[in-house]
Amino acid sequence: MCGIVGYIGHREAYPIIIKGLQRLEYRGYDSAGVALFDKQGIHLCKTKGKVAELATKCSADLNTQAVMGIGHTRWATHGEPNDINSHPHLSNSGDLVIIHNGIIENYETLKIELENRGYNFTSDTDTEVLVNLIEEVQKQEKVKLGKAVQVALSQAVGAYAIAIYDRKKPNEIVVARLGSPLAVGIGDNEFFIASDASPFIEYTKSAIYLEDGETAVIRIGKEIKVRKIKNDSIVKPYVQELQMNLDQIEKGGFDHFMLKEIYEQPEAIRDTYRGRMLPEKGIIRMAGVDDHLSKFLNARRIIVVACGTSWHAGLVAEYIFEDLARIPVEVEYASEFRYRNPVINKNDVIIAISQSGETADTMAAINLAKENGAFVFGVCNVVGSSISRASDAGAYTHAGPEIGVASTKAFTTQITVLSLIALKLGKEKGSISISDFNMYLQELELIPDKIEKSLQINEHILKVADFYKNAKNCLYLGRGYNFPVALEGALKLKEISYIHAEGYPAAEMKHGPIALIDEEMPVVVIATRKGHYDKVVSNVQEIKSRKGKIIAIVTDGDQQVSKIADHVISIPDTFEAFTPLLTTIPLQLLSYHIAVMLGKNVDQPRNLAKSVTVE
Numbered sequence: 001m002c003g004i005v006g007y008i009g010h011r012e013a014y015p016i017i018i019k020g021l022q023r024l025e026y027r028g029y030d031s032a033g034v035a036l037f038d039k040q041g042i043h044l045c046k047t048k049g050k051v052a053e054l055a056t057k058c059s060a061d062l063n064t065q066a067v068m069g070i071g072h073t074r075w076a077t078h079g080e081p082n083d084i085n086s087h088p089h090l091s092n093s094g095d096l097v098i099i100h101n102g103i104i105e106n107y108e109t110l111k112i113e114l115e116n117r118g119y120n121f122t123s124d125t126d127t128e129v130l131v132n133l134i135e136e137v138q139k140q141e142k143v144k145l146g147k148a149v150q151v152a153l154s155q156a157v158g159a160y161a162i163a164i165y166d167r168k169k170p171n172e173i174v175v176a177r178l179g180s181p182l183a184v185g186i187g188d189n190e191f192f193i194a195s196d197a198s199p200f201i202e203y204t205k206s207a208i209y210l211e212d213g214e215t216a217v218i219r220i221g222k223e224i225k226v227r228k229i230k231n232d233s234i235v236k237p238y239v240q241e242l243q244m245n246l247d248q249i250e251k252g253g254f255d256h257f258m259l260k261e262i263y264e265q266p267e268a269i270r271d272t273y274r275g276r277m278l279p280e281k282g283i284i285r286m287a288g289v290d291d292h293l294s295k296f297l298n299a300r301r302i303i304v305v306a307c308g309t310s311w312h313a314g315l316v317a318e319y320i321f322e323d324l325a326r327i328p329v330e331v332e333y334a335s336e337f338r339y340r341n342p343v344i345n346k347n348d349v350i351i352a353i354s355q356s357g358e359t360a361d362t363m364a365a366i367n368l369a370k371e372n373g374a375f376v377f378g379v380c381n382v383v384g385s386s387i388s389r390a391s392d393a394g395a396y397t398h399a400g401p402e403i404g405v406a407s408t409k410a411f412t413t414q415i416t417v418l419s420l421i422a423l424k425l426g427k428e429k430g431s432i433s434i435s436d437f438n439m440y441l442q443e444l445e446l447i448p449d450k451i452e453k454s455l456q457i458n459e460h461i462l463k464v465a466d467f468y469k470n471a472k473n474c475l476y477l478g479r480g481y482n483f484p485v486a487l488e489g490a491l492k493l494k495e496i497s498y499i500h501a502e503g504y505p506a507a508e509m510k511h512g513p514i515a516l517i518d519e520e521m522p523v524v525v526i527a528t529r530k531g532h533y534d535k536v537v538s539n540v541q542e543i544k545s546r547k548g549k550i551i552a553i554v555t556d557g558d559q560q561v562s563k564i565a566d567h568v569i570s571i572p573d574t575f576e577a578f579t580p581l582l583t584t585i586p587l588q589l590l591s592y593h594i595a596v597m598l599g600k601n602v603d604q605p606r607n608l609a610k611s612v613t614v615e
């Protein structure tokens with residue numbers, strides 16, 4: 001959580017930093033700040049609120065054309081979001097200024113030690129402790145900033161991506177990372193620092209991603225020097241050519257990123273299977289799976305670890321892997337798995353699913369699995385992310401940048417990748433016939449067109465949203481493959497509209513939740529013709545007899561449920577295993593429209609951040 005940006009070069013730093021922070025607001029947006037550096041010293045401006053508020057405040061406060069600076073957009077961990085707790089933070093002498101993404105877990109102990117040495121603290125943050133610790137090391141050991149950062153970070157426990165400036169060394173910025181991402185864009189005599197590449201994509205396509213435990217000194221007109229924090233050894237950084245384009249990170253005429261990303265799903269899914277699925281040849285090629293095929297084929301079981309929406313994609317995978325590949329699957333919340341002393345075997349395959357590739361709990365679950373000798377396969381969207389690098393092998397979803405905090409295209413592309421793997425393994429194991437395998441490939445190829453068709457009913461969904469926008473609660477029901485979709489539909493509604501919503505397997509209703517049903521309760525029922533349709537029809541009847549309001553997601557041409565439901569949303573027919581790719585679409589649109597109608601900030605819902613790098 002938190003986004004950091006820095007610039008050092010020949011352009012005016014302020015607009016680059018502000019624009020960069022706006023692009024990183026998905027990482028947190030409760031307060032923001034900027035520090036610019038010129039011959040007069042450090043110019044600091046910070047405020048509670050979003051980057052737009054910072055820009056309004058700073059345009060009056062900052063009067064400098066500085067070509068160096070750092071900026072921060074915050075998701076509060078230590079200390080409430082207010083002006084004082086906002087970053088950047090100054091050291092006691094006023095010489096050092098820092099921005100930080102992460103948590104210093106032992107900050108209280110460090111703070112007491114520093115207080116005993118006469119340091120004062122104005123904020124409640126762990127970051128202010130860190131900057132003063134660096135200052136103290138400088139004082140005690142008479143070392144330069146780079147070395148002081150290394151020594152101080154060796155005493156710190158926790159996670160960080162930091163950028164720090166010392167006004168006594170006005171031509172350099174020092175950065176470091178452990179557990180939080182940090183990219184350095186390399187331009188012509190200029191460097192860009194950021195939590196991801198989006199703040200500098202229009203200036204350069206060359207970037208270095210710092211590895212965990214590395215620090216770098218970045219100097220105007222010089223090469224970037226990367227070292228290991230632990231042993232000071234010099235590291236030759238790997239310069240990557242970025243694939244990202246500017247139009248991928250702009251709204252492109254849509255009112256919100258979320259809506260754009262919903263509409264991008266057909267193309268995103270095509271990008272996910274392009275080059276991997278070759279229906280004309282009857283094969284699926286996936287290097288990460290092909291190179292480790294025996295691991296998958298001999299797996300005692302697959303354990304999926306993930307959080308949130310990615311966990312829901314994992315639940316869909318459980319159905320598809322067990323159904324098509326006949327491999328037992330367990331799906332675990334990464335946050336529970338990492339702490340409950342799980343039994344992990346060398347013959348287990350761990351699939352870690354993460355859009356951002358930075359989720360702290362998922363990362364910790366991977367580390368635990370690796371310590372126990374399991375093979376880890378990562379399914380990530382962000383190329384070069386920590387989870388993708390920590391995995392033994394993996395497959396990217398190729399969804400393109402997902403900026404709306406509520407995950408949409410990441411979910412459907414995760415399901416697509418997982419379906420490809422399950423189909424491939426099913427064919428290799430002989431648990432599905434060659435003709436069925438080929439039929440699945442042909443059908444998967446049609447899914448983007450079917451999503452396009454589903455998106456055409458947006459106007460109808462708008463009317464349904466208008467009808468239910470004032471609901472206080474909402475239930476989502478599904479069975480089989482669509483049970484995880486019910487969970488995902490409920491999550492989408494609650495996170496962006498703040499309406500309380502719960503997802504259940506439809507048959508669980510009678511074991512408790514049915515008590516909630518009355519004329520005030522909207523119930524979204526996924527009742528596609530495949531699967532357990534007749535059973536779901538009975539569940540729908542049960543809701544109707546208790547006067548619940550039914551919104552049914554049905555297959556085109558449906559008769560039975562459509563007769564009973566208050567509102568009907570039809571989607572094209574497909575194979576049961578692929579229904580989640582279609583049933584999800586109207587649920588995303590429904591949540592989106594309700595949230596917009598309620599005047600909520602769809603792309604940046606309260607209290608949330610896109611990349612959850614704290615546990």
Ligand code: F6R
Pocket residue numbers: 307308309310311353354355356357358359362405406407408491495610611612
């Ligand atoms: C919900 C949402 C979150 C994420 C979760 C995991 O819309 O986006 O629930 O799915 O924080 O994030 P990743 O997939 O980046 O590990």
